[in-house]
Amino acid sequence: MLKIEHLTKKYGDKIAVDDLNLTVEDGQICAFIGHNGAGKTTTLKAIAGIMGFDNGKISINDIDIQHEPMKAKMQLAYLPDNPDLYEHLKGIEYLNFIADVFGLSVEERKKNIEEFANRLEIYKDLTEPISSYSHGMKQKIALVSALIHKPKLLLLDEPFVGLDPISSHQFKMILQELADNGATIFYSTHVLDVAEKICSHVAIIKQGKLIVHDTMENVKGMSSLEDIFLELENEEHN
Ligand code: ATP
Numbered sequence: 001m002l003k004i005e006h007l008t009k010k011y012g013d014k015i016a017v018d019d020l021n022l023t024v025e026d027g028q029i030c031a032f033i034g035h036n037g038a039g040k041t042t043t044l045k046a047i048a049g050i051m052g053f054d055n056g057k058i059s060i061n062d063i064d065i066q067h068e069p070m071k072a073k074m075q076l077a078y079l080p081d082n083p084d085l086y087e088h089l090k091g092i093e094y095l096n097f098i099a100d101v102f103g104l105s106v107e108e109r110k111k112n113i114e115e116f117a118n119r120l121e122i123y124k125d126l127t128e129p130i131s132s133y134s135h136g137m138k139q140k141i142a143l144v145s146a147l148i149h150k151p152k153l154l155l156l157d158e159p160f161v162g163l164d165p166i167s168s169h170q171f172k173m174i175l176q177e178l179a180d181n182g183a184t185i186f187y188s189t190h191v192l193d194v195a196e197k198i199c200s201h202v203a204i205i206k207q208g209k210l211i212v213h214d215t216m217e218n219v220k221g222m223s224s225l226e227d228i229f230l231e232l233e234n235e236e237h238n
Pocket of ligand 1: 011039041
């Protein structure tokens with residue numbers, strides 16, 4: 001479970017995230033949506049423990065990210081929107097490095113790498129250097145590295161960008177399976193039709209403030225998520 005209480009983050013005088021409260025329970029897939037600059041990446045980085053914040057508390061399965069960062073980070077995987085990979089490494093070397101970080105046994109890493117790399121159709125490329133990968137292939141290896149320790153909390157910034165339709169479909173199924181097994185999934189996206197299909201919940205952030213958080217069903221009603229989002233955005237401009 002992810003619990004955010006009164007999260008506030010400023011860059012200088014600018015408030016990027018403003019007193020944000022949000023809980024995502026085990027087994028939920030929650031889409032985090034908002035216009036460019038709304039505060040999504042800032043929030044995700046704060047949860048992942050890679051960006052400090054000015055006020056508030058974030059806990060992952062009751063572990064405080066500020067007080068016990070190592071313990072909290074072992075529970076999660078964070079995939080940034082533009083992941084930095086060690087490009088001089090071969091795919092398999094990179095995945096083994098990540099598996100070492102999380103202390104995975106040889107059997108466990110082999111099983112998880114085979115499963116996720118095959119499903120995302122990158123397995124045969126693992127012996128090649130990452131520098132030779134296309135944009136989509138880099139996204140796939142980053143996704144495999146995020147899944148490799150089957151995290152209890154998966155934090156993803158625009159995870160579908162660059163994926164071909166088959167891998168995108170597989171990744172949606174993987175997310176659903178992880179959630180069915182009790183993982184908590186919180187991801188930012190601008191692809192509202194995908195979010196509408198796979199997310200149990202949706203959180204909408206606007207100028208750093210959380211303006212909506214509910215089940216997908218309650219938020220969109222008989223409309224589409226896109227229509228609801230556009231309505232909320234327009235309310236501000238009127
Ligand atoms: P996008 O959808 O474009 O990725 P976002 O919702 O992820 O946007 P953030 O990257 O969290 O938005 O940015 C929130 C606000 O904080 C924006 O106004 C942005 O200009 C500002 N901001 C982000 N990073 C910095 C930084 N390093 N220094 C100063 N301001 C920043």
